[in-house]
Amino acid sequence: MRILIVEDTTDVAEAASASLGRAGFACDIAPTLADARACADVTGYAAIVLDLNLPDGSGRDFLRDRRRAGDRTPVLVLTAQFSVEDRVGALDEGADDYLVKPFDLRELEARLRALTRREAGRAENRVVLAGLDFDASAQSLRVGGAAVTATRRELALLNLLIANRGRIMSKDRLFDGLFGFENADVGTNTIELYVARLRKKLMGSGVAIETHRGLGYRLDLDG
Amino acid sequence: MRILIVEDTTDVAEAASASLGRAGFACDIAPTLADARACADVTGYAAIVLDLNLPDGSGRDFLRDRRRAGDRTPVLVLTAQFSVEDRVGALDEGADDYLVKPFDLRELEARLRALTRREAGRAENRVVLAGLDFDASAQSLRVGGAAVTATRRELALLNLLIANRGRIMSKDRLFDGLFGFENADVGTNTIELYVARLRKKLMGSGVAIETHRGLGYRLDLDG
DNA sequence: GCGCGGATGACAGCTTGATGACAGCTTTGC
DNA sequence: GCAAAGCTGTCATCAAGCTGTCATCCGCGC
Numbered sequence: 214m215r216i217l218i219v220e221d222t223t224d225v226a227e228a229a230s231a232s233l234g235r236a237g238f239a240c241d242i243a244p245t246l247a248d249a250r251a252c253a254d255v256t257g258y259a260a261i262v263l264d265l266n267l268p269d270g271s272g273r274d275f276l277r278d279r280r281r282a283g284d285r286t287p288v289l290v291l292t293a294q295f296s297v298e299d300r301v302g303a304l305d306e307g308a309d310d311y312l313v314k315p316f317d318l319r320e321l322e323a324r325l326r327a328l329t330r331r332e333a334g335r336a337e338n339r340v341v342l343a344g345l346d347f348d349a350s351a352q353s354l355r356v357g358g359a360a361v362t363a364t365r366r367e368l369a370l371l372n373l374l375i376a377n378r379g380r381i382m383s384k385d386r387l388f389d390g391l392f393g394f395e396n397a398d399v400g401t402n403t404i405e406l407y408v409a410r411l412r413k414k415l416m417g418s419g420v421a422i423e424t425h426r427g428l429g430y431r432l433d434l435d436g
Numbered sequence: 437m438r439i440l441i442v443e444d445t446t447d448v449a450e451a452a453s454a455s456l457g458r459a460g461f462a463c464d465i466a467p468t469l470a471d472a473r474a475c476a477d478v479t480g481y482a483a484i485v486l487d488l489n490l491p492d493g494s495g496r497d498f499l500r501d502r503r504r505a506g507d508r509t510p511v512l513v514l515t516a517q518f519s520v521e522d523r524v525g526a527l528d529e530g531a532d533d534y535l536v537k538p539f540d541l542r543e544l545e546a547r548l549r550a551l552t553r554r555e556a557g558r559a560e561n562r563v564v565l566a567g568l569d570f571d572a573s574a575q576s577l578r579v580g581g582a583a584v585t586a587t588r589r590e591l592a593l594l595n596l597l598i599a600n601r602g603r604i605m606s607k608d609r610l611f612d613g614l615f616g617f618e619n620a621d622v623g624t625n626t627i628e629l630y631v632a633r634l635r636k637k638l639m640g641s642g643v644a645i646e647t648h649r650g651l652g653y654r655l656d657l658d659g
Numbered sequence: 660g661c662g663c664g665g666a667t668g669a670c671a672g673c674t675t676g677a678t679g680a681c682a683g684c685t686t687t688g689c
Numbered sequence: 690g691c692a693a694a695g696c697t698g699t700c701a702t703c704a705a706g707c708t709g710t711c712a713t714c715c716g717c718g719c
Contacts, residue, residue: 280560309550353603403709424665649674
């Protein structure tokens with residue numbers, strides 16, 4: 214984890230750097246806004262510690278610029294001011310946290326850990342198969358890059374087939390997956406219907422639903 | 437955005453709930469650890485505000501349990517203690533932030549905005565999308581440059597849709613985000629109502645709320 | 660060729676969503 | 690405190706389009 218410390222008071226910056234270094238962070242120090250910009254442009258950081266009082270301007274401008282540019286690196290602001298307005302202002306301008314000087318180094322360390330912690334693993338429900346791009350959580354379907362709309366039943370069927378890709382699914386099992394008890398009297402023909410409708414929408418995706426007579430259906434790569 | 441407030445002092449909890457409600461958050465209050473667990477098991481929250489001193493135990497246990505269980509919901513800890521050890525301890529146990537009592541309600545609000553914003557992958561409160569310009573902290577909305585007034589619920593809905601832009605949000609999820617438990621008996625038709633009202637206000641913004649029958653709604657660029 | 664399982668187009672019913680009007684309640688301004 | 694304004698949510702009505710049935714056609718395997 215690499216951290217950028219934007220702070221012009223050498224003592225503070227070096228103390229922080231040493232302390233964070235011991236905690237496993239690699240730190241770069243930037244004593245001016247210009248240095249900070251140069252560093253941030255060259256490499257990415259897991260987080261930025263930003264003093265607001267700098268010799269060549271206010272850290273707020275730096276923060277605002279980065280956010281406007283779409284940069285989401287977590288920023289922890291250091292401030293000498295106590296007023297609630299200032300704190301609220303900093304947070305609303307895009308800071309993720311702040312610390313009032315003088316601060317305890319252990320606390321800086323803990324806060325940076327909290328900020329950088331949530332970088333890791335987001336559960337992805339997305340499946341990409343040849344020209345097919347299906348995201349179960351967003352219920353979105355793309356075929357060859359183009360968004361395709363599908364109804365609830367169609368998506369449910371697709372979901373089932375994808376989850377069992379490469380395996381033959383009997384109509385009974387598909388039926389069980391698509392309909393609850395209250396729909397038990399729906400004709401089995403319905404499955405065939407939805408397979409047909411899905412096939413039409415998956416046209417040209419490189420993925421095909423094969424028919425296996427007397428056995429069921431299987432989704433797999435085309436060809 | 438739905439928030440769980442775990443706090444046994446009724447005054448504090450209700451003041452926070454009222455203040456956050458005005459800011460567009462839907463709040464549930466849990467006065468005990470048992471209540472908190474029950475709530476958290478039943479529904480998901482955008483963030484949890486957690487007092488450490490509770491009648492049936494320490495909030496730390498609750499926090500630790502949730503993290504062990506793999507839950508990453510942002511947690512903001514309320515504490516009466518000043519010691520650095522306590523603060524560091526809370527952060528390292530998985531809290532994302534803390535506030536020392538007594539705290540300013542505006543600050544709680546700003547910190548929760550920062551926490552939920554980060555979760556939604558945003559670095560600042562302001563979002564500009566085509567002709568739509570929305571600022572969550574100022575609760576202000578502009579369409580094609582012109583200021584548009586919108587009510588709290590409308591803004592809350594918009595905020596939710598923007599945070600999940602591009603994905604289909606089921607009415608249930610939108611409902612959970614807009615209403616807490618005390619409003620559980622509100623008809624689901626209400627969502628449709630607010631979608632209609634929002635659509636009217638977003639007219640000509642280049643952003644549209646698409647209906648996906650049986651699935652939910654999705655906010656995306658028009659076209 | 661025949662039989663059976665599967666494919667598919669059309670359609671009617673019905674669930675789901677849209678929307679205008681209204682009553683209750685909250686907030687705001689005085 | 691009071692009154693007015695505005696926000697909220699319910700209801701009823703209307704529109705849309707998803708669903709599943711039916712009938713018919715296709716094609717594989719025997």
